[in-house]
Amino acid sequence: MEKGHFWPQDTRDLLHRLRMRSKYALFLLFVVIVFVFIEKENKIISRVSDKLKQIPQSLLDANSTDPALILSENASLLSLSELDSSFSQLQQRLRNITLQLGGESEELPLGPRRHILLMATTRTGSSFVGEFFNQQGNIFYLFEPLWHIERTVTFEPGGANAAGSALVYRDVLKQLFLCDLYILEHFITPFPEDHLTQFMFRRGSSRSLCEEPVCTPVVKKVFEKYHCKNRRCGPLNLTLATDACRRKEHMALKAVRIRQLEFLRPLVEDPRLDMRIIQLVRDPRAVQASRMVAFSGKYESWKKWVAEGEASLREDEVQRLRGNCESIRLSAELGLSQPSWLRGRYMLVRYEDVARLPLQKAREMYRFAGITLTPQVEDWIRKNTQASRDGSGIYSTQKNSSEQFDKWRLSIPFKLAQVVQRACGPAMQLFGYKLAPDPATLMNRSISLLEDRGIFWVT
Numbered sequence: 165m166e167k168g169h170f171w172p173q174d175t176r177d178l179l180h181r182l183r184m185r186s187k188y189a190l191f192l193l194f195v196v197i198v199f200v201f202i203e204k205e206n207k208i209i210s211r212v213s214d215k216l217k218q219i220p221q222s223l224l225d226a227n228s229t230d231p232a233l234i235l236s237e238n239a240s241l242l243s244l245s246e247l248d249s250s251f252s253q254l255q256q257r258l259r260n261i262t263l264q265l266g267g268e269s270e271e272l273p274l275g276p277r278r279h280i281l282l283m284a285t286t287r288t289g290s291s292f293v294g295e296f297f298n299q300q301g302n303i304f305y306l307f308e309p310l311w312h313i314e315r316t317v318t319f320e321p322g323g324a325n326a327a328g329s330a331l332v333y334r335d336v337l338k339q340l341f342l343c344d345l346y347i348l349e350h351f352i353t354p355f356p357e358d359h360l361t362q363f364m365f366r367r368g369s370s371r372s373l374c375e376e377p378v379c380t381p382v383v384k385k386v387f388e389k390y391h392c393k394n395r396r397c398g399p400l401n402l403t404l405a406t407d408a409c410r411r412k413e414h415m416a417l418k419a420v421r422i423r424q425l426e427f428l429r430p431l432v433e434d435p436r437l438d439m440r441i442i443q444l445v446r447d448p449r450a451v452q453a454s455r456m457v458a459f460s461g462k463y464e465s466w467k468k469w470v471a472e473g474e475a476s477l478r479e480d481e482v483q484r485l486r487g488n489c490e491s492i493r494l495s496a497e498l499g500l501s502q503p504s505w506l507r508g509r510y511m512l513v514r515y516e517d518v519a520r521l522p523l524q525k526a527r528e529m530y531r532f533a534g535i536t537l538t539p540q541v542e543d544w545i546r547k548n549t550q551a552s553r554d555g556s557g558i559y560s561t562q563k564n565s566s567e568q569f570d571k572w573r574l575s576i577p578f579k580l581a582q583v584v585q586r587a588c589g590p591a592m593q594l595f596g597y598k599l600a601p602d603p604a605t606l607m608n609r610s611i612s613l614l615e616d617r618g619i620f621w622v623t
């Protein structure tokens with residue numbers, strides 16, 4: 165189906181920006197009024213202005229078009245991010261007041277809202293790691309929404325090429341992070357009527373789409389292709405989903421279709437967003453083995469090569485593998501090189517570390533995101549990694565998931581490991597995956613193939 169009407173995206177974007185801009189003007193005014201209002205019953209203002217005095221003059225002088233700005237008493241412009249916890253408290257009150265007032269202002273991005281992108285590739289454990297955010301009650305989490313875009317844009321005859329679809333991915337991501345879920349309608353087939361759809365991919369993997377009030381009463385005789393896991397709901401009302409997204413404190417989504425970190429720069433620099441990008445990687449030998457099982461049809465020639473001894477592997481298959489590994493490596497190198505636009509917004513995580521130390525890694529990811537890790541999330545992790553208490557009451561690091569993460573070593577033929585090692589050598593070196601020189605090393609799980617890489621954390 166041709167989705168041409170989506171393309172005046174620039175215009176749409178511009179209109180949206182203008183709309184946001186005038187909203188921000190109102191918001192600023194509103195903030196100033198509420199500021200004064202609150203001062204009467206609280207000394208926060210004086211604490212904030214103490215803080216203002218400590219901020220270097222250069223910052224105050226900077227010309228910024230950042231709408232996330234606030235007018236201080238002397239009309240200096242100041243970035244929100246420079247303010248300390250007293251300001252978050254103030255924002256919390258602002259949020260409370262706007263909630264009380266209701267109406268228009270509920271659209272405004274109040275509070276230190278974070279936008280987390282879990283950037284991964286298939287078979288890297290991203291569904292599992294995504295749950296760490298899905299299980300936090302105050303995060304609106306979407307599971308692989310770009311699936312809809314891939315289906316409509318890339319694979320349809322006459323569809324855009326990979327670079328073109330990457331641009332569409334980025335624009336869609338941006339709108340989703342801004343809670344504009346309607347953007348997906350252009351890519352959902354059949355086109356949702358009255359913002360209602362029963363074809364939202366893996367709806368059941370987003371708690372936020374399956375809880376009140378987004379879960380509406382079941383409609384009889386309507387076939388829900390992607391239904392909620394633990395309960396029945398009516399077709400997804402995207403208006404309700406959008407409202408829910410705005411009400412939640414943070415937004416997170418996982419995507420296996422973003423190949424280049426660099427492409428995300430406009431999102432990171434968008435003043436309406438406070439992006440945190442977590443790039444998840446996994447040993448490419450394990451990924452390859454897992455893909456050959458999971459996407460059997462796409463890996464026919466690999467399977468044939470493994471099964472039929474002598475037949476040689478098609479060079480274009482090896483090239484594709486190399487290309488995949490390289491784009492992951494290049495993204496990670498960019499992230500780890502800490503360009504100023506990404507500073508504090510990029511974290512690299514190895515699946516193997518998550519599997520071995522799930523709670524610790526969850527804490528690190530939440531700390532990086534600046535979000536509170538709730539007991540709810542910790543419980544989920546414990547239940548799903550079978551952590552057991554040791555005598556001291558500390559959760560043991562010997563977990564079931566830690567026994568699973570390198571099981572692939574027993575099932576992968578050595579020659580497959582060798583091909584992957586050759587194609588993905590530079591990536592493996594960067595991420596600390598040791599090469600196995602012979603079958604015995606590969607199969608002997610008491611020899612670790614992981615180098616310690618610390619927490620891979622950019623601050």
Ligand SMILES: *[C@@H]1O[C@H](CO)[C@@H](O)[C@H](O)[C@H]1NC(C)=O
Nearest residue numbers: 222223224225226227228229
């Ligand atoms: C600030 O803005 C003014 C007018 O818009 C411009 O003339 C000046 O060069 C800008 N200064 C900086 C440091 O960007």
Ligand SMILES: *[C@@H]1O[C@H](CO)[C@@H](O)[C@H](O)[C@H]1NC(C)=O
Nearest residue numbers: 216217221224237238239240
């Ligand atoms: C703001 O105004 C106060 C007094 O009105 C002054 O002491 C202070 O230096 C001013 N701050 C800036 C950043 O101009």
Ligand SMILES: *[C@@H]1O[C@H](CO)[C@@H](O)[C@H](O)[C@H]1NC(C)=O
Nearest residue numbers: 253254255256257258259260
């Ligand atoms: C905001 O409202 C919530 C619930 O109504 C309350 O728990 C919280 O203390 C309030 N925050 C402030 C700063 O007033």
Ligand SMILES: *[C@@H]1O[C@H](CO)[C@@H](O)[C@H](O)[C@H]1NC(C)=O
Nearest residue numbers: 357358359360401402403404
């Ligand atoms: C979807 O939810 C919105 C907001 O509650 C409501 O106004 C609208 O009627 C709902 N749409 C349908 C088709 O039920």
Ligand SMILES: *[C@@H]1O[C@H](CO)[C@@H](O)[C@H](O)[C@H]1NC(C)=O
Nearest residue numbers: 549550552563564565567568
């Ligand atoms: C690990 O988990 C599997 C499946 O849940 C279970 O069958 C197995 O007994 C567990 N092993 C240990 C050591 O807990």
Ligand SMILES: *[C@@H]1O[C@H](CO)[C@@H](O)[C@H](O)[C@H]1NC(C)=O
Nearest residue numbers: 604605607608609610611612
């Ligand atoms: C596996 O490696 C360990 C440590 O190098 C070694 O002691 C052990 O004998 C090896 N096991 C087998 C079956 O080769």
